[in-house]
Amino acid sequence: MKPKLVVFTGAGISAESGIKTFRDSDGLWEEFNINDVATPQAWNKNKALVLDFYNKRRKQVLEAKPNNAHQALVTLEKKYDVHIITQNIDDLHERAGSKKVLHLHGEIIKSRSTTDSSLIYPIKGMELNIGDRCTRGSQLRPHIVWFGEQVPEMENAYLIAEKADIFMVVGTSLAVYPAAGLIDYTPRGIPKYLIDPGDVKVNGITNLTIIKEKAGIGLSMLAEKLLASTT
Numbered sequence: 001m002k003p004k005l006v007v008f009t010g011a012g013i014s015a016e017s018g019i020k021t022f023r024d025s026d027g028l029w030e031e032f033n034i035n036d037v038a039t040p041q042a043w044n045k046n047k048a049l050v051l052d053f054y055n056k057r058r059k060q061v062l063e064a065k066p067n068n069a070h071q072a073l074v075t076l077e078k079k080y081d082v083h084i085i086t087q088n089i090d091d092l093h094e095r096a097g098s099k100k101v102l103h104l105h106g107e108i109i110k111s112r113s114t115t116d117s118s119l120i121y122p123i124k125g126m127e128l129n130i131g132d133r134c135t136r137g138s139q140l141r142p143h144i145v146w147f148g149e150q151v152p153e154m155e156n157a158y159l160i161a162e163k164a165d166i167f168m169v170v171g172t173s174l175a176v177y178p179a180a181g182l183i184d185y186t187p188r189g190i191p192k193y194l195i196d197p198g199d200v201k202v203n204g205i206t207n208l209t210i211i212k213e214k215a216g217i218g219l220s221m222l223a224e225k226l227l228a229s230t231t
């Protein structure tokens with residue numbers, strides 16, 4: 001059986017594809033107020049503004065391409081049972097060819113019913129608009145986990161992390177919980193890697209190697225090393 005490699009990714013892995021991160025100096029949360037566009041209250045107050053914000057994000061994602069970091073994770077599938085747990089709402093891991101991708105914070109290319117959360121649809125084209133309805137007749141919302149909402153996939157993510165043989169963290173500020181706590185669910189003894197050009201605060205994590213590089217270069221180097229290792 002292949003060793004299980006669990007990779008926890010954030011906005012930084014898509015930065016080199018031209019998609020803005022959230023908390024860097026040119027990040028989205030510098031430009032927009034979270035409370036205006038990414039909460040249930042924002043949706044109740046101004047649906048058009050929220051839809052417009054995500055329509056712009058969707059356009060950027062659809063125009064972007066996977067980068068070397070996404071590709072490096074695909075090459076690791078030759079030797080490892082790779083599970084990606086991503087906070088990203090883009091589909092660049094899937095488009096690169098990764099087979100097992102769990103989205104914690106939703107998916108920009110999908111919409112969801114506002115009366116029945118099990119009704120999830122692919123969005124045709126770039127936009128979701130006022131008047132777009134589910135099969136039960138209610139307004140569709142972006143299939144995104146907003147601030148203040150439950151993270152329905154979190155339990156599944158814990159189950160995957162608990163069984164990791166190797167764990168990687170790539171391109172996340174680890175600022176948003178519960179996702180940021182995932183590393184605490186990994187087995188203590190396993191090798192862990194963190195790839196990020198910034199200073200990410202991590203305390204009390206055993207066996208952690210920090211690679212202070214952008215994801216493209218850092219992940220390509222690490223993938224090469226892991227693929228060449230005999231263990």
Ligand code: APR
Pocket residue numbers: 009010011012013015016021022023024027087088105170171172173174175176195196197198199200213214215216
């Ligand atoms: N390669 C790797 N990491 C990078 C790169 C790069 N080229 N460029 C920037 N980074 C790093 C930054 O140093 C930072 O640590 O990516 C991280 C981005 O952090 P955030 O913007 O906070 O993004 P993320 O951690 O994914 O945010 C978590 O917050 O608002 C939300 O729901 C949204 O899923 C998101 C969550």
